[in-house]
Amino acid sequence: MHHLRSEIRAAGAAVGPEANKGIGFPRLYDLLVLMLTRGRDRAYREALLDLAGLAPGFQLLDVGCGTGTQAISAWRRVQPGGSVVGVDVSEKMLAAARRKANRAGLEIPFHHADAASLPFENGRFDVVTFTTVLHMVPEARRGFCLREAARVLPPGGRLLLIDYAGPVSERGHMSAKHGLHGQFDLHRLREPLAGAGFERIEDGPLNWLSLHYLRAVRS
Numbered sequence: 001m002h003h004l005r006s007e008i009r010a011a012g013a014a015v016g017p018e019a020n021k022g023i024g025f026p027r028l029y030d031l032l033v034l035m036l037t038r039g040r041d042r043a044y045r046e047a048l049l050d051l052a053g054l055a056p057g058f059q060l061l062d063v064g065c066g067t068g069t070q071a072i073s074a075w076r077r078v079q080p081g082g083s084v085v086g087v088d089v090s091e092k093m094l095a096a097a098r099r100k101a102n103r104a105g106l107e108i109p110f111h112h113a114d115a116a117s118l119p120f121e122n123g124r125f126d127v128v129t130f131t132t133v134l135h136m137v138p139e140a141r142r143g144f145c146l147r148e149a150a151r152v153l154p155p156g157g158r159l160l161l162i163d164y165a166g167p168v169s170e171r172g173h174m175s176a177k178h179g180l181h182g183q184f185d186l187h188r189l190r191e192p193l194a195g196a197g198f199e200r201i202e203d204g205p206l207n208w209l210s211l212h213y214l215r216a217v218r219s
């Protein structure tokens with residue numbers, strides 16, 4: 001573990017500033033998602049959760065949970081008996097997530113943590129999701145995030161990555177082309193995923209925002 005943390009620090013140093021501080025504008029973020037999904041944020045979330053294959057009793061970790069919308073939708077799917085935990089590097093996003101969960105009367109723990117160093121024991125979750133998070137993580141740190149996801153899953157546990165993929169010229173939705181979104185290609189994570197201990201890797205497009213998914217099972 002100590003060795004892994006030193007490696008993470010080294011990777012951070014190699015890419016300039018340490019891990020990014022995440023997104024600091026939760027209200028605007030929710031508004032943007034609502035606008036980009038044309039008011040159908042709920043349907044967007046349900047489509048993503050269908051891919052996660054959640055079932056009652058499952059333990060889910062949502063990494064880069066943002067304002068918690070997806071974690072809250074997911075919570076309903078894992079009842080009875082399941083639980084959802086969210087982590088994010090942004091205290092502002094986490095505060096919004098906690099407020100939302102409180103309003104919904106749900107006790108969902110939202111922790112401040114970096115995807116490259118998760119504060120959970122090995123094999124703690126059945127499913128780990130990253131929804132539009134990895135494009136924000138510096139390239140040199142992405143492998144650590146995948147290895148951490150593998151560590152907190154047991155053999156047979158599932159990982160779902162949702163992000164931007166493919167040639168920018170083929171991305172129809174404007175949000176998939178700009179800045180970090182445009183520079184990121186989810187397909188390039190196939191090899192690192194296998195290296196991190198995942199198998200049965202499959203991918204495909206989503207009908208939302210020109211996003212794609214990459215799904216894999218912990219070997």
Ligand SMILES: C[S@@+](CC[C@H](N)C(=O)[O-])C[C@H]1O[C@@H](n2cnc3c(N)ncnc32)[C@H](O)[C@@H]1O
Binds near residue numbers: 021069093114130137
């Ligand atoms: C585009 S938002 C997506 C939020 C949420 N998953 C959703 O679908 O609405 C990306 C989130 O990832 C968080 N983030 C970025 N880098 C992270 C890291 N290294 N570890 C954990 N969270 C991170 C940001 O703070 C932000 O809340």
